[in-house]
Amino acid sequence: MLLAIDLAFIIEKLVLIVIVVMASLVIAMYATYGERKIAAILQDRRGPNRAGPFGILQPVADGLKLFFKEEIIPDFSSKFLFILGPSMAMLTAIMAGAVVPWGNQIHFFNRDISLQIADVNVGILFVFAVVSMGVYGIMIGSWASNNKYSLMGGLRAASQIISYELAMGISLIALLMVTGTLSLKEMVVQQQTGYWNIFYQPLGFLIFLICAFAECNRTPFDLAEAENELIGGYHTEYSSMKLGFYLFAEYINMFVSSVIMATLFFGGYDIPFLNEANYDQNWMALFGLMALMTKVVCFIFLFMWVRWTIPRFRYDQLMNLGWRVLIPLALFNMLLTGALILFKQNNWHF
Amino acid sequence: MQALTNRLKEVDRRKMNFLERLYLIAIFKGMLITFSHIFKKKPTIDYPEKTRPFSPVFRGLHILNRDEAGRENCTACGLCAVACPAEAITMEAAERQVGEENLYREEKYAAKYEINMLRCIFCGLCEEACPKDAIYLSETFAPADYQRKQFIYNKEELLIPHPIENAEAYKKALGNRVKKETVN
Amino acid sequence: MSITELLFWGLSVLALFSAIMVVTSKSPVHSILFLIVVFFAISGHYILMNAQFLAIVNIIVYAGAIMVLFLFVVMLMNLNAESEPKKNRLIQFAGLISGGCLFLVFISAITKSASANNLLQMGGGNFGLIKNLGMSLFKDYLIPFEISSVLFLSAMIGAVVIGKKES
Amino acid sequence: MEIKWYIGLSLALFCTGIVGVLTRRNSIIIFMCIELMLNAVNLLLVAFSKMHAATALGQANPNVVSDAQLFVFFIMVVAAAEVSVGLAIIVMLYRNTHSVDVNFLNRLKN
Structure with a gap:
């Protein structure tokens, strides 16, 4: 463990961390561009097309604009907490990338380098913990704003995330019963040799997907920032890059949850109908990464597609869906999975 | 009552059955509808590069016309100001001095001519009132400025460029519309 | 000082200070x-x-759920406005x-006890891993586990009943 | 690491919790101090399980070493249940008295 300090190991991990963080930031940046472009296309518009060819430089321009905006910190607000809020939102958003297997091992400088920052054997629980921490950024920021709309947004976000975490956890339990492991890496390896988990857990995936929408505060569950009733929700009082952090955190969350869903249910970096072992290791790792990214892009598109299709829920509808529909459904799914596994162990006899 | 359109739709208030209450099918249908819009033609025009063709009766910002020799047409008769329902036009007349015949077509001219573009409603009545063919509504529109007082256009801003000294700009300012009028 | 000890002292100071x-x-x-x-x-x-x-689990349960509840309640009550009356100095x-x-x-x-200097192996040992804990949780401690689930259910119902507005 | 440091740390945390319960009047903070004490005990239990691991692993039933960690698990379960009920009580209290001051509760009228 930590006792044996291997310098090359540390450098390798540091490089990986930097790459993952940078990649999440860049992807989040381009997710904002994608969001605007997709929204435009779905509404028969053109979308950003001024900055650079096809508006490709638009996120850079947006970022620069946010940087140079005036910073406003409201009077009476706790200044420290006001800054802590967006920082925590950003931190927790980035952290979940630590346990995701981005690809198989690559062979480089005579070393086998795993494309995963940490293969902890409670990987999925780690993701879960990070997700549950994500609400603090919103709550602290909203409370420190000293604004009733912000506070409303924060409270909504908190109760929404807590409610949907339950269903998410239960749907995950069913998945864990199938795979028998909590390590994301092992799950991917299992799916490489067998079938993807979506075929074993279609209902579980649906529940997980809905909960992921809720956890990321995306439409149709974006009540925490419902602009027509709460102005901007929890980030009403925020300006400049602190607002940028909140918006960025949302997109990073979206990216990370897409990666998690791709890894859990769609084979991660697995390329379907291809036996990876037959080909060169490094190339396969690269293609695996690209396969993962393709799946992720599909998911991000789904997120945006849904955003521009389904209108926002009312708050009581949201709670009803969470507590009265999703949790019983997830419990049913769990029981069904358990029963089927038992039957299978008994060779399909009672 | 007779329906105004044939798109009238009766609200279905029957109790929904289980499948309908799941909303999954409805959501899926909605998603398909939005997805189909990806392939639709975009009605948006890339505005500054491409512009829509103007209608022949389009009324934009005013220009004060000159004749072929570059002399101002306006005689400061004040009919346009009288015709203006928004009272956006003010002017002061002056007498043409000897030696200014190449500047002004007639012996009276407008020493000061101002149009408040924030008051103007672009009705075109000034154009109709003018007996001397001096004022036209051009195809320029959407002026932008930083101060309100900049929107009171004075004579220098309104005058069309000189047709001989600055022929190109004159043509451009004349636009399609004025040409058509001259053809008629 | 090894890196483990360093971490131990750092975490201890952080925990105590907080x-x-x-x-x-x-x-x-x-x-x-x-x-x-x-936590x-x-x-x-x-x-x-x-x-x-x-x-x-400590992070999920305590930091992720319990403290969110606390924060939620404190925000609902807007306790910041009201300054807590001090107990008297004595x-x-x-x-x-x-x-x-x-x-x-x-x-x-x-410090008087004999086993105070017993060594504690940091790291290593796989019985803290989820597999082994789950094994003994669902074999030796099955009944307490089930009872705790009933406890949870009753706590949830209790909380709902207490929190309901009286009509 | 010697066990005494862990015992010292847990004791310090535990006593901080006790001091908090004794000196504060805000019932939410008192509640939080109780959570702090529970966590101190949890830490101690895990440390002890780790201490006994070395000796117990050689024995017939090596499973006993994880008992302490399961205790911690159950303590967390009970703590979660306790918090949900306790906070509900505090919210009701606040609704009725508009205060979370425990001194306000020394008379249980009505």
Whole structure:
């Protein structure tokens, strides 16, 4: 463990961390561009097309604009907490990338380098913990704003995330019963040799997907920032890059949850109908990464597609869906999975 | 009552059955509808590069016309100001001095001519009132400025460029519309 | 000093400092945030002892759920506006003294004990991993586990019943 | 690491919790101090399980070493249940008295 300090190991991990963080930031940046472009296309518009060819430089321009905006910190607000809020939102958003297997091992400088920052054997629980921490950024920021709309947004976000975490956890339990492991890496390896988990857990995936929408505060569950009733929700009082952090955190969350869903249910970096072992290791790792990214892009598109299709829920509808529909459904799914596994162990006899 | 359109739709208030209450099918249908819009033609025009063709009766910002020799047409008769329902036009007349015949077509001219573009409603009545063919509504529109007082256009801003000294700009300012009028 | 010891001392100082801040800070929201830091420090200790499952469950349950509830309640009540009336100095002093005395008594008892210098293997040992814990949880402790689920259910119903507005 | 440091740390945390309970009047903070004490005990239990691991692993039933960690698990379960009920009580209290001051409760009228 930590006792044996291997310098090359540390450098390798540091490089990986930097790459993952940078990649999440860049992807989040381009997710904002994608969001605007997709929204435009779905509404028969053109979308950003001024900055650079096809508006490709638009996120850079947006970022620069946010940087140079005036910073406003409201009077009476706790200044420290006001800054802590967006920082925590950003931190927790980035952290979940630590346990995701981005690809198989690559062979480089005579070393086998795993494309995963940490293969902890409670990987999925780690993701879960990070997700549950994500609400603090919103709550602290909203409370420190000293604004009733912000506070409303924060409270909504908190109760929404807590409610949907339950269903998410239960749907995950069913998945864990199938795979028998909590390590994301092992799950991917299992799916490489067998079938993807979506075929074993279609209902579980649906529940997980809905909960992921809720956890990321995306439409149709974006009540925490419902602009027509709460102005901007929890980030009403925020300006400049602190607002940028909140918006960025949302997109990073979206990216990370897409990666998690791709890894859990769609084979991660697995390329379907291809036996990876037959080909060169490094190339396969690269293609695996690209396969993962393709799946992720599909998911991000789904997120945006849904955003521009389904209108926002009312708050009581949201709670009803969470507590009265999703949790019983997830419990049913769990029981069904358990029963089927038992039957299978008994060779399909009672 | 007779329906105004044939798109009238009766609200279905029957109790929904289980499948309908799941909303999954409805959501899926909605998603398909939005997805189909990806392939639709975009009605948006890339505005500054491409512009829509103007209608022949389009009324934009005013220009004060000159004749072929570059002399101002306006005689400061004040009919346009009288015709203006928004009272956006003010002017002061002056007498043409000897030696200014190449500047002004007639012996009276407008020493000061101002149009408040924030008051103007672009009705075109000034154009109709003018007996001397001096004022036209051009195809320029959407002026932008930083101060309100900049929107009171004075004579220098309104005058069309000189047709001989600055022929190109004159043509451009004349636009399609004025040409058509001259053809008629 | 090895890196483990360094981490131990760092986490301990962090935990103690935050614990003291929980007790002394004026605003309940600050108290809650410091308590979250304490939980993280304790989770760090669990990881040092290779109790991975407990570390992550500690974060999920305490930091992720319980403290969110606390924060939620404090925000609902808007307690910041109301300044807490101080207990009188004498009682505070007495509380501090009695707590300190308890600490000293325990410490002196511990230092006298023979096993105080028993070594604790940091890291290593796989019984803190989820597989082994799950094995014994669902074999030896099945009944307590089920009972605790009933406890949870009753607590949930109880909370709903208490929180309901009387009509 | 010697066990005494862990015992010292847990004791310090525990006593901080006690001092908090004794000196504060805000019931939410008192509640939080109780959580702090529970966590101190949890830490100690895990440390002890780790200490006994070395000796117990050689024995017939090596499972006993994880008992302490399961205790911690159950303590967390009970703590979660306790918090949900306790906070509900505090919210009701606040609704009725508009205060979370425990001194306000020394008379249980009505």
